[in-house]
Every structure is written in C-alpha cells, then in structure tokens.
Amino acid sequence: MSWVSKGFLWISLCSFSFVLAIIIYVIFYFWMIPPTFYRMPMFFDFSSPYPVAVVSLPWKKFRYMNQLDGSLHLCFRESPRNMHIGMLKFTLEIWDNNDTIVYSRFRPTVLRYKDDLETKMETLTLFVFSLFGWTKRQQCQDLILLEYKETSDGFLRRCKDDLTVKVWINKADVEVYQSELLLKTRLRGIRHNMKHYKWTFSWICITSIWFWLFSVLFGCTLYLIG
Amino acid sequence: MSWVSKGFLWISLCSFSFVLAIIIYVIFYFWMIPPTFYRMPMFFDFSSPYPVAVVSLPWKKFRYMNQLDGSLHLCFRESPRNMHIGMLKFTLEIWDNNDTIVYSRFRPTVLRYKDDLETKMETLTLFVFSLFGWTKRQQCQDLILLEYKETSDGFLRRCKDDLTVKVWINKADVEVYQSELLLKTRLRGIRHNMKHYKWTFSWICITSIWFWLFSVLFGCTLYLIG
Amino acid sequence: MSWVSKGFLWISLCSFSFVLAIIIYVIFYFWMIPPTFYRMPMFFDFSSPYPVAVVSLPWKKFRYMNQLDGSLHLCFRESPRNMHIGMLKFTLEIWDNNDTIVYSRFRPTVLRYKDDLETKMETLTLFVFSLFGWTKRQQCQDLILLEYKETSDGFLRRCKDDLTVKVWINKADVEVYQSELLLKTRLRGIRHNMKHYKWTFSWICITSIWFWLFSVLFGCTLYLIG
Amino acid sequence: MSWVSKGFLWISLCSFSFVLAIIIYVIFYFWMIPPTFYRMPMFFDFSSPYPVAVVSLPWKKFRYMNQLDGSLHLCFRESPRNMHIGMLKFTLEIWDNNDTIVYSRFRPTVLRYKDDLETKMETLTLFVFSLFGWTKRQQCQDLILLEYKETSDGFLRRCKDDLTVKVWINKADVEVYQSELLLKTRLRGIRHNMKHYKWTFSWICITSIWFWLFSVLFGCTLYLIG
Numbered sequence: 001m002s003w004v005s006k007g008f009l010w011i012s013l014c015s016f017s018f019v020l021a022i023i024i025y026v027i028f029y030f031w032m033i034p035p036t037f038y039r040m041p042m043f044f045d046f047s048s049p050y051p052v053a054v055v056s057l058p059w060k061k062f063r064y065m066n067q068l069d070g071s072l073h074l075c076f077r078e079s080p081r082n083m084h085i086g087m088l089k090f091t092l093e094i095w096d097n098n099d100t101i102v103y104s105r106f107r108p109t110v111l112r113y114k115d116d117l118e119t120k121m122e123t124l125t126l127f128v129f130s131l132f133g134w135t136k137r138q139q140c141q142d143l144i145l146l147e148y149k150e151t152s153d154g155f156l157r158r159c160k161d162d163l164t165v166k167v168w169i170n171k172a173d174v175e176v177y178q179s180e181l182l183l184k185t186r187l188r189g190i191r192h193n194m195k196h197y198k199w200t201f202s203w204i205c206i207t208s209i210w211f212w213l214f215s216v217l218f219g220c221t222l223y224l225i226g
Numbered sequence: 227m228s229w230v231s232k233g234f235l236w237i238s239l240c241s242f243s244f245v246l247a248i249i250i251y252v253i254f255y256f257w258m259i260p261p262t263f264y265r266m267p268m269f270f271d272f273s274s275p276y277p278v279a280v281v282s283l284p285w286k287k288f289r290y291m292n293q294l295d296g297s298l299h300l301c302f303r304e305s306p307r308n309m310h311i312g313m314l315k316f317t318l319e320i321w322d323n324n325d326t327i328v329y330s331r332f333r334p335t336v337l338r339y340k341d342d343l344e345t346k347m348e349t350l351t352l353f354v355f356s357l358f359g360w361t362k363r364q365q366c367q368d369l370i371l372l373e374y375k376e377t378s379d380g381f382l383r384r385c386k387d388d389l390t391v392k393v394w395i396n397k398a399d400v401e402v403y404q405s406e407l408l409l410k411t412r413l414r415g416i417r418h419n420m421k422h423y424k425w426t427f428s429w430i431c432i433t434s435i436w437f438w439l440f441s442v443l444f445g446c447t448l449y450l451i452g
Numbered sequence: 453m454s455w456v457s458k459g460f461l462w463i464s465l466c467s468f469s470f471v472l473a474i475i476i477y478v479i480f481y482f483w484m485i486p487p488t489f490y491r492m493p494m495f496f497d498f499s500s501p502y503p504v505a506v507v508s509l510p511w512k513k514f515r516y517m518n519q520l521d522g523s524l525h526l527c528f529r530e531s532p533r534n535m536h537i538g539m540l541k542f543t544l545e546i547w548d549n550n551d552t553i554v555y556s557r558f559r560p561t562v563l564r565y566k567d568d569l570e571t572k573m574e575t576l577t578l579f580v581f582s583l584f585g586w587t588k589r590q591q592c593q594d595l596i597l598l599e600y601k602e603t604s605d606g607f608l609r610r611c612k613d614d615l616t617v618k619v620w621i622n623k624a625d626v627e628v629y630q631s632e633l634l635l636k637t638r639l640r641g642i643r644h645n646m647k648h649y650k651w652t653f654s655w656i657c658i659t660s661i662w663f664w665l666f667s668v669l670f671g672c673t674l675y676l677i678g
Numbered sequence: 679m680s681w682v683s684k685g686f687l688w689i690s691l692c693s694f695s696f697v698l699a700i701i702i703y704v705i706f707y708f709w710m711i712p713p714t715f716y717r718m719p720m721f722f723d724f725s726s727p728y729p730v731a732v733v734s735l736p737w738k739k740f741r742y743m744n745q746l747d748g749s750l751h752l753c754f755r756e757s758p759r760n761m762h763i764g765m766l767k768f769t770l771e772i773w774d775n776n777d778t779i780v781y782s783r784f785r786p787t788v789l790r791y792k793d794d795l796e797t798k799m800e801t802l803t804l805f806v807f808s809l810f811g812w813t814k815r816q817q818c819q820d821l822i823l824l825e826y827k828e829t830s831d832g833f834l835r836r837c838k839d840d841l842t843v844k845v846w847i848n849k850a851d852v853e854v855y856q857s858e859l860l861l862k863t864r865l866r867g868i869r870h871n872m873k874h875y876k877w878t879f880s881w882i883c884i885t886s887i888w889f890w891l892f893s894v895l896f897g898c899t900l901y902l903i904g
Binding site: 540565569570574622 | 721722723724725729755756757759797798801802805808809814815850851852853854855
Binding site: 083084086087088089106107108110112113114115117118121122125170 | 495496497498499503529530531533571572575576579582583588589624625626627628629
C-alpha cells in the first residue's frame, strides 16, 4: 500500500470513530439524565374554608433526585375583593405515604396596591388590548416555597414511595385565575456531575470512547489487510 | 394479440384494481372506525343549592374506546352578580351503573375582572353590534375536566354498562348562558392504529388489496382470453 | 560573583519574599475572618392574631462574634387600610435554646401620611412607571432593633447553642410587601483587631513575614552558592 | 551669656509656659466637666391602652448634676385621625429605684388645626418635595416637661441609684412619627461655676498655672546654666 492510501485510511478511521463516539455519548447521556423541570397545575378547592390543592410526586420520576427547588406561580384577579383581602398565606406541605409531613414552609404575600385613579388610567391606556381579550386584569407572583438548601437533608433520597404535595391558602375569598407549581430538581451522584460539569465530563467520556473505538477498528483493519 | 392491446389490457387492469382497492379500503375504514368526537349540551338544574347536570354515555358508543379527553365549554353572563361571585368549582363525576364513582375531577375558575369604566367603554364601542343582537355580554371558558393520561387506567375498557356523567357547580347563584361537554375519545387496539397512523396503515392495506385484486383479475383475464 | 549579579540576587529575593508575604497574609486574613453581614428574609405568619416571623441564628456562624447590630427592613403597602391602621409595634426577641429570652426590644412605627390629593397627584406623575410595573405603591422603613451598645453584655459570647430570633407585630391587619432582617456583627478578640485596624495589622504582619522569609531565603541562597 | 541670649531665653520660657498652661487647663476642664446635653429616643408601646415609653438615667452620668431641664420633642403625623383626636396629655414621671415617684409633671397639647382647603393648597405647594420624599406631613412640638426651677429641690443630689423616666400618653390612637427626650442638666458646686463663669474662671486658672510653671522652669534653667 502506498503512503497515500495509508494516510487516507488513517484519517477516515479517525473521523469515523470520533463521530461514532459522539453519537454513543449523546445516546448514553439522554438515557442517563431524566428531565429535571416539571410544571404542575394546581387546582385549589375553593369550596372549603381553607382551599387546598393536592399534587402527587411519583417516586419513579424523583428516583435519581436529591434536592428540590420549587415556586408557586399564581395569577391573581385584580378585583376589589382581592385588593382588600389583606395578607395571604400560602403553606406548602410534603406528605409521606405514611401520613407524616416531611417538609413544610409558608410564605406570606399581598397584591400590589393600585388606587382608583391608577386603575382608571390603566383601563383607558390598555382598553384596545382588553377589548380583544389580549390582556386581562391580573397580578402574577412567584412564591418560592422550596429551596435547594432547605431540602438538602435528603428526604427525597430516603423516601421509597410516592410523595404528596399540598398547598393551603388561609383565606377562601381569594380569587385566582390560575396557579402552577414549578419544580426544579438536582440529580444525585454521578448523574449530577454529568449534568452539572457537562463539558468536562463529555470531553473525558468522548475522548476515551474515541480512543477505544479507534484502537479496535485499527486493529481489525490491520488484521484484515494483512 | 398485438403488444399494443396487451399493454392496454395491462394498464387498464392495473388502474381498475387500484381504484377498487381504494374504494374497498375507504368503506372498510368507515365501517371500522366509529365517530370519536361528541358534543353534549349540559342543562344544569339551578333550583338546587348545588346545580348538577347529568348526561349518559351509552355503552354502545364507547365500546371500542379506552381513553377520554373532555372539556366543559361554558358561556357566563357578564353580570355584576357573576362578576362578584368569587371562585367557582366545577366537579365532574363519572358514575358506574352500580352507583360507584369511577372518576372524579374538579376545576376552579373565576370570571375575568372588568371594572366599571372598562365595561362602559366596551358598551360604547360595541353598541351598534349589541343593538342588532349580534353580540352579547358573555365570557366563554373551556374547563379541561378529563385528560387522556388521567383516564388511561382503563375504566372505559372494563365497563360493560352505560356510564353517567354528572357535573356539579358549588354555587347556585352563577348565571350561565349555555354549557356543553365536548368529548374526544381514543380508540382501542387495531382501531387506534388505523386512526392514528392513518397514512402508513392505509398505504399498506391499499397496496396489499391492490396486488391481490390485480393478481386475481389478471389470472381471470388470462384464463378468459385463453 | 560580580557585584551586578549580587545586587540582582538581592533585589529579586527581596521582591519575591515581599510578594509571597502579601499572598500569605491575604490567604490567612480570609481564612480567619468570617463574613459579618447577613440578610435574612422574614416571613410573617399573618393568619395568627399577632403575626410572628422566626429565623434561627446558627451558632456556627456566630462563633467568633460578640456584638450584633440589626435592623428590620420593611416595605409597607401604601393602601388605605395600612394608612389608617395607626401605630404599629415591632418586637424583636432573641431566644435561647432553653426557651429563655436573652434579648428583647420593640420599636413603634407608623406610615407616612399622604392625603387624597397628594396620592392622586403622585399617581398622575408616576403613571407611566407604574403601568410598566417599574414602581409600586410602598413605603420602606428601617427599624433599628439591635444595637452594638445594647448587645455588648456578651450573650453571644456565652451561648453555645443556636439562637432563635422572633419578630412580632401587634396588628394582624397590616400589609407588608416584603421584610428582611439585616444583621451586622462585630468579631471577637484578635479577629476584631484584624478587621478593624486592617491597615496597621496588615502592615505589621506583612513586614514580619517578609523579613522572616527573606532571611530564610537569603540564608539558603548563600549556603547553595557556597 | 550675652543679653541677647538672656532675652531670648526669657521670652521662650514665657511663651512655652503660657502654652503649656493653656493645654493643662483645657485637659483639666474636659476632665472635670461631663457632657450636659442628652438626646434620648422614646419608643412608646402603642399596643397598650396608655402608651408608655421608658428611659433609664444611669446614676454615673448624673453624678455631678443637681438640676434638670427637659423637653419632649414629638413629631405628630398630620392625619385626619390625629387632627380629630382632641386634647392629648403627656405625663412625665421620674421613678426612684425603690419604686417611688420623685417627680411628676404633665402637659396638655393639641395639633394645629388645618381645614381641607389649607391642606390641599399645602399639598399643591409642596408636591414636588413630597414626591421625592423630602418632606412629610407632620407637626413637630416641644413639650417642656422638666424645668430648672422645678427640679431645684435637689432630688438628683440625694439619689444614689439609677433613675427611670416614664412618659405616658392618655390616648392610644395618637400617631407619632418619632419622639425624643432632650435633657439639659446643670452641674453642682465648683463644676457649675467652671462651666457657667467660663471666661472668668479660665482666666484666673490659666494665669496662676502660667506663673507657677514659669517660676519653676526659670529656677531650673538658672540652676542648669549655673
């Protein structure tokens, strides 16, 4: 074989094994890393004196997680009743399967005050938009009810069953257009490193797969050519 | 026979059998696939403290179904009473023939708030339309009360009798122009595949029917011509 | 060795040991001095008649401290209810681990009064900003609840367990957008001197480290050169 | 020694001893005379029906005093409630360590009345300042609650322990932005004379120290020169 064909062989094997290594790593990555962001609509039962919304966290989803970060996204109706309702208290409780509370936090909140004049001027300014239903009178808030540092005692790691999230409101008169629980999780152990130190980890893995593949392919080629 | 007539015969048999195959498949398809979308008007009994509307789902219709997706379409009257009624709660229950609840979900909702000035300006703007009765003061909402993923435990598959859908409202003062239950269903087994992978399935079926027809017709023709 | 190389050696050793001394002192400084400013969000439980917010001061953080200076930063909602609520009383209590109060102070406060005309004119002036949500109707206050001179009796020095800070409000109707406890601490003993007389202390330390390093390095060099 | 050097010596000794005498007297003066003006913030406890503010007068500070002059500086919130609250009564009590009242005076007061038009015109005039928070609606008053002639019976001279000052308000609805107790004291005996007849006293003292210093220094110089 001339040196031209040898060089061509070398380069083609090199690039082929590199592309294959990347493909293998990408498949491996998405097989290993479960999704870590969840949006869960919360439906409060406003017929009871202390409205409550219940959402279950299936164990299967949170198997590889060890920390939770969550906020309650609420869109309040900007009505006089809501404006004068005073301080609200949202309590989040995470319940075990054995009916024990493993986590409990509350956050107080209140709507931004607008006086009559401001409301009227706003109405005049935004009238065209509200006529076609593009805007509505609302105030959206994000209440941070779960924090990484507070959930780091590992109740997620210990639990082997489904957890239940309950959110309570202390006043039944409050009017809410919609509410969602936004959950972000941190993975555990090797998975956390794979996700957090993405570039470092991928570089190490791809390189090692690449070298391994290349050596195998090169050996086979040499053996076949004789 | 000259090669011209042979070619003509060939082409005509080919096209005839293709058209026939399509006709056969279309008839077969509509015989197999029952309708999967239903509109059911809901008439609430507002004389009781908790207005309820009842609709029956006949077993015959839902024989081949295994999942339900449904929303309640409501048009609220935009009156001050409705505006100040606060949070409403719509509860959907599916009852068995043995008086057991097989499914139950609720959704809270509230009307979009409009203050006096906005209402007045809207009246002025839309006055011509409302004079001729082309528009009316209403707010329409779609409450999603049944979801595919939530109804996938197969209660539709197990049931052998008619089901009953009941929708409850927690406040009797609410004023509703009209309400409808919109149901979408997913079919079971082979029917689901026929509907879902429509083009793939139809292509395979039509091709195979076509070849079968063509071979039969061609054989018959050869036999007849001698 | 010529006098040129000797001088060069002398100067390079001098500057090298000086830079090294500075680096050593900076590392030592940041290892010795813990952070002395803390921001702690206070979440008042407004569902009780006397809203209370609880924050724990971990002993670990305050190990080297002996005096506390703290203020409660409050942003009141500028609503009619708040405007007419009258005098408020904020009480701060520091509780021991044995359920004994080691410190207790209260401060009265009231919102700045604005009459209707002023409010309306303000609304007109700031309308554009409030339309986009850049400003909101609030009055922020800083209530000084802990002072260096009052906490100098050394309860921080004596305590060996975590302390708990409780802040009480005497009226549950008050509406608060947000509240934070800002804590500044003074260090104890040598650490206090290091932080307070920064330049003097650093000058003395760096000089002594420098001379010590230089003498060691110079001795080694002489021994090596022979 | 020539007469030039003798004259020079004479003048230098003269001026040196004069400067030294002044320095000595100034040091002596500030060592003898304690501060006689105190500002003490008063924090009224508005949660009780008769709001009270308590301040302690440590005996150490008031050791050399024999008369007190004090006024309560109050900034009232110019709100409708305050405007219509009527006559207020502020009572000052000085309590002994043995729970006996050694002094008690009260002063009635009322806010300056402003009618609506005046308030509105004020608002219009001062609007720019109040928009940036440079002014606020308040009325400040000085209530003289302690007078020299009333405290001349010498309870300060007799007391050997800390005193406690209590200020009572007869109505809990009053709204106060801030309040301070401003205390001026008169010294006792020689200290009083030193402070009161400052120039006469200092002239006599400085002259006598000067002569004494000069004679000592001159004697020493003569002895040294021989």
